[in-house]
Amino acid sequence: MANLTSDEIVKATGGELLSENASSFPGVSIDSRNISEGEMFFALRGQKFDGHDFLEDALLKGGGAVIDSRQSPLPVGRVIIFVEDTLKALQDLAHFLRTRQDIPVIAITGSNGKTTTKEMVYAILSSRFRTLKNEDNLNNNIGLPLSLTRLDPGDDVVVLELGMNAGGEIRRLCEIAVPSHGVITNVGSAHIGMLGSLDSVRDAKLEILQGLAVVVVNADDSFLMEGYKSAVARSGFDGTLVTFSINNDAHVRAENVSVTENGSNFTLMIEGGKKVLITLNINGFFNVYNALAASAVCISLGITPEEIKTALESYSAFPSRFEVIRGDMLTLINDSYNANPSSMEEALKELVRTGGGRRTVAVLGDMFELGEFSESAHTAIGNIVSDLSINVLITVGEMMNLAVEEIRRAGNQQPKKNLKVITYAFKTVDEARQNISDIIREGDVVLIKGSRAMGMEQILKGLKI
Secondary structure (H helix, E strand, C coil): CEEEEEEHHHHHCCEEEEECCCEEECCCCCCCCCCCCCCCCEECCCCEEEEHHHHHHHHHHCEEEEEECCCCCCCCCCCCCCCHHHHHHHHHHHHHHCCCCCCCEEEEEECCCCHHHHHHHHHHCCCCEEECCCCCCCCCCCHHHHHHCCCCCCCCCEEEECCCCCCCCCHHHHHHHHCCEECCCCCCCCCCCHHHHHHHHHHHHHHHHHHCCCEEEEECCCHHHHHHHHHHHHHHCCCCCEEEEEECCCCEEEEEEECCCEEEEEEEEEEEEEEEEECCCEEEEEHHHHHHHHHHHCCCCCHHHHHHHHHHHHHHCCCCCCCCECCCCEEEEECCCCCCCHHHHHHHHHHHHHCCCCEEEEEECCCCCCCHHHHCCCCCCHHHHHHHCCCCEEECCCCHHHHHEEEEEEEEHHHHHHHCCEEEECHHHHHHHHHHHCCCCCCCEEEEEECHCCCCCHHHCCCCC
């Protein structure tokens, strides 16, 4: 980012300069533990923390601070700016920096695939443009504005992932970032416990439409498309719609999709007759959809199919996101980063595809943020495992044990159908880690997946790959 002056921060936040020092700052931080030399510290407040408690530590290296409680005495040689609300001040600063540059800002949301889609878009665009993205999972009302404070006058385009847990959050993030282009990868049951229904999840994702010039939507998601049409009728959205698909007519399509041991091949078809063969070197059929979403939004920005091909064929998977590790003993699918019902179902389908006739083992942890739907969602996983004829199910946690119970219940009623599913249930990750080596056999294909808070990656320590 370019240096920020104290006058600019005061102007952006509506704050009051308490110290007389006028200065500039090479960056912004919200963490006193890793603040860099001279950065401006925003003392945020949360339910379990208060940044003001670490103000002294932050100012040992930082050049100043934005606070919402008046400090006495003021630190010597440091810029102190008083605001009514430090989080809103951070968001206002991000909005100020974004709106002073007339550049494309791409906002990506969806129940599944938004991080991979963001990274693919970044890979494509950064080959031609100077591109800023939000790192890791900085996609909420703190992480997104913090990412935007890194915006430099020399940047050509911004790619942002938008996360949400409740209605109104996407709208607020869009107010801060003012996106010109939006992408909705799909609508599934992630966060359904917070929002109460799948309709509410869809409505929350569609909040992204406000103010967009271009929106990219998954034409194979009929539930999303139905909601999009209703949202347009309600809001009068008049931006350009760009669709992507494997199974339906769309502006951007994948044809002749074939799954390989190391990824997939498909022909990228662009409306108007342009096409290019792409070899995607990351596993998972669902990643073809992510590649299509990324391609669609990049084409709307003038990127050529050949540029897309080069970038996508060089793209590699992120650790713990359907990361396939082929060892001497096992084939391991590490998808431990996070889980929701729809991503769990897709991962189980990919386990069977990857298995190719070998013994398949699903090691599944609890899924969180499902509220009143938690019991039915976990029970449904048992039915999916049975229907896919997965050989072994190992569950971790109280709720995922319901999947085991469902398999055993169905097995009693339909023994021929469910006899092949061997089940194990453990209460904790540590218990599963200690026992898994006695369950796994040489040659198995093993999927590890669960919600982030479960820490399913710890189970990897119990496996010899």
